[in-house]
Amino acid sequence: MKAPVIQLKSALVGYGHREGVCPIMLPINVSVKEGEFICLIGENGKGKSTVLKSISGEIPYLSGEVLINGKLLPSISASELAEQMSLVLTDRIQIGMITVGELVAFGRYPFTNWLAKMTPLDLQIVHDAMDSCGVLNLKDRYYSNLSDGEKQKVAIARALAQQTPLILLDEPLNHLDLINKAEIFSLLKRLCVDFKKTIVISTHQVELALQAADKIWLINGKHQLIETTPEAAIENHLFEEAFISDKVKFDPLTKTFQLKAI
Amino acid sequence: MNSNALKWGLLIGTLPIFIALNVMFGSITIPFADILSILLGQDSTSLAFETIIWNSRIPRILTAILCGAAISISGLQMQVLFRNPLAGPYILGISSGASLGISLLIMGASFFSITSFVYTSWTLAIASTLGALLVLFIVFVISLKVKDIMTVLIVGIMLGSFTTALIGVMQYFSSADQLKTFIIWTMGSLDAVNYEEISVITLVVTIGILIGVFNIKALNLLLLGEGYAKSMGLNLSKSRLWIILSTGMLAGGITAFCGPIGFIGIVVPHLCRIWFKTANSKVLFPASILMGINFMLLSDFIAHVPNSDIVLPINSVTAILGVPIIFWMVLGQKKISNSI
Known part of the structure; x- marks a missing residue:
């Protein structure tokens, strides 16, 4: 059986300090198969970029295991990683x-x-x-x-x-208008389907993610990264839990965020 | 593509013209027939003419060629490494380190009451090399420890300020003669470099440029930023060290024998960018070498005002010649800061 493209086993991500380590969320357990399109969703400052940087090897993870194609991340050389x-x-x-x-x-x-x-x-x-x-x-x-x-x-x-079989994108839709967002999203989805690319993106576009993603990685208010599908996320009211605000709420029927009061 | 071929043709075609100008003209007027026979190894009307051609003009031309290539390439590498259009060969404090060595030699000699000190080009070269190596070594060690390249840049600039301050203190306590010797060194000079010294410079510059050729790929990846460069398999700290090493050899080697040759290191890479309309190091590397050599040969020709005894400081000539060109080119461009 082929090893998962990305696998995180009780991986603790965050930043190391002189005084010790500073994890920013609970240990992560996820596994990504070839050709999957994954959308990483969470509020600003909840650690989306940190998760991606820990997978790309830009920052070292604190404990646990991060495996790329079955190989432990720190043991993969930069040039080898560039091919994957x-x-x-x-x-x-x-x-x-x-x-x-x-x-x-x-x-x-x-x-x-x-x-x-x-x-x-x-x-x-x-x-x-x-x-x-x-x-x-x-x-x-x-x-x-x-x-x-x-x-x-x-x-x-x-x-x-x-x-490379795997592409990571950190908030690729920032500063783009609606049409461009949709174009980039469908482009990425097409790459997964046509070329069997595995793609992980972090984004704030929940509505688009629900339509295109194979899986959602949702960082909620309890500092957990939950691996789920769009359907399961809606059924289990995960978005309502992740985005708690008195100004906006997720509407499961329309799959969009609605203003509570203007 | 055609217009680029024309540009390359111009850069290469002007080389023999400028070399010929530098052979033919100088403080002493030598008849054209004599120049030809001297170059062909035949007898000429005066032995003095032979000495002037072989021991003054030809070494000067060779020095100008080495200098133009070396300083331009070190400037190009520094601009890309620091992603800063104002960076040049001396941004890491090489010239101030060399100046410290020189001022210690010139002005410090009196502190140790060495009154009858002889300033040969070798003692000057050794002093400036030691000074430059000291500063470069500090920058080297720091760049190994520090991740952020901007920190390295700040350290280089601060070390420069620090050594300049030390030099200032020494200058305050030195005599008028010593000051003059030092100031003249800072103006740069391609004269008084003999063949023995040229062979040393040639070796250092050749190695520096060869390392530079190996750096071209890294330079292009660094254009995208360090994050992307790393994601494409570039070993950041390793390539950073090679770039600094190459720059140190090129700028340090020239500074040791010619003094800090200013201006062209910053300007030539920009001229090439604007002219070839690209930031691609594969183009800029050879273009900067050719453009730098041309620029240096032309400046040296002007510095030795033909048919007069006047020899202008080379650093003043490069600036006076270069600034109008830069104004003319930059003002025609929309965004120079965005060109790297």
Whole structure:
């Protein structure tokens, strides 16, 4: 049997200090299969980014186990990890005078020689990645001149060019308008279905997540990360528990958040 | 693609022109026929002409070539490493470290009552190298411990300020002659470098540039930011060390023999970015080498005002020549800060 793409066993995530460790939520137990589209949902400051960074190896987890394709995370070298997992980070890429084509081609760098020479196969992969993300027509434009939505699609194309089975995206929908959010969401879903990519994104778009996600990772008010499906989350009133406010409540019928009083 | 070929052609084509200008013109007017016969190894009308060509002009041209390439490449690497358009070869305090070494040699000599001290280019080179190595070593150790690259930048700048303050104290207590010797060193000079020294510079610069070539891939990945670079398998601390090492060798090696050659390290990479309209290091690396050499040869030609005894400080010439070009190019651009 194939090992799960991502597996967290009693993993404690948070930050280490000189005085000791500072976990920010209860131990996490999740398992992700190939081709699954996972949406990580939770309020600001509840630790979505910390979970993703612990899976991507950017920060060390405190205890327990994080396994990528069955291998314990700290034992995977950076170059090995680059072949298994690609990232789309929250921090905007500040880059001037680099074309979309060049930026997407950077995704091939882990596989090129010391001079980063592109083979015809590399160029084909870059071309296909741009095509899949609908940015092929932007190939010769400077990345810095693009709109936010276009930039995000290019960032995803770069991750796709890395040809990793797993892609992590940290709040890829921030600052995007409704149409762009929907386009990115359906693009990611398509990558899961068509290319068997495993994708984990953190997002605040609960409504969209409920329609597209295979699984929801919900961080609730009790600092638990709950692995669930969209249907189960609604049935068990998990969103009502996770988002407690006197201004807004989740309506299970319409699967949307409604203002309580204006 | 065609316009790029033209640009490369221009960069390469101007090289022999500037070299020829530097051979042909200088303080002493040498007839063209004599220059040709000297270069071809035949007899000329005066032995002095031969000495001038072989022992003054040719070494100067070689130094200018090494210097232009080395300083531009170290500037390019620093700008990308720190993601800062104002970074240059001396941002890590190499020049102030070298200056400290020099001022200790020049001004400190009197403290130890060494009155009849001879300043050869070798003692100057050793003093500046030791000073630069000291500062670079501190930056090196800190960059191993510190994760945030901006902290490294601040440490470099602060070390620079600290050594400059030490130099200030020494200057206050030194004589007018010592001050003049020091100030002239800071103006930079491509003269008085002999073949023996050139062979040392050549070795150091060649190794520095070779390391730089190996850094090109890392430089491009760093354009995306450290988070992305790491996610694509780049070992951040290792590549950071190689970049600092290359810069240290290039800027340190030149500074040891020519003094802190200012301006072109910051400016040449920008000129190449604006001209080639790219931030891709694969293009900028060779372009900066060629542009730097051209710039240095032209500056040196102007510094030795043809047919006169005047030799201008090279640092003043590079700035006076470069600033108008920069204004002209930058004002035509919308966002220079966004170009890296």
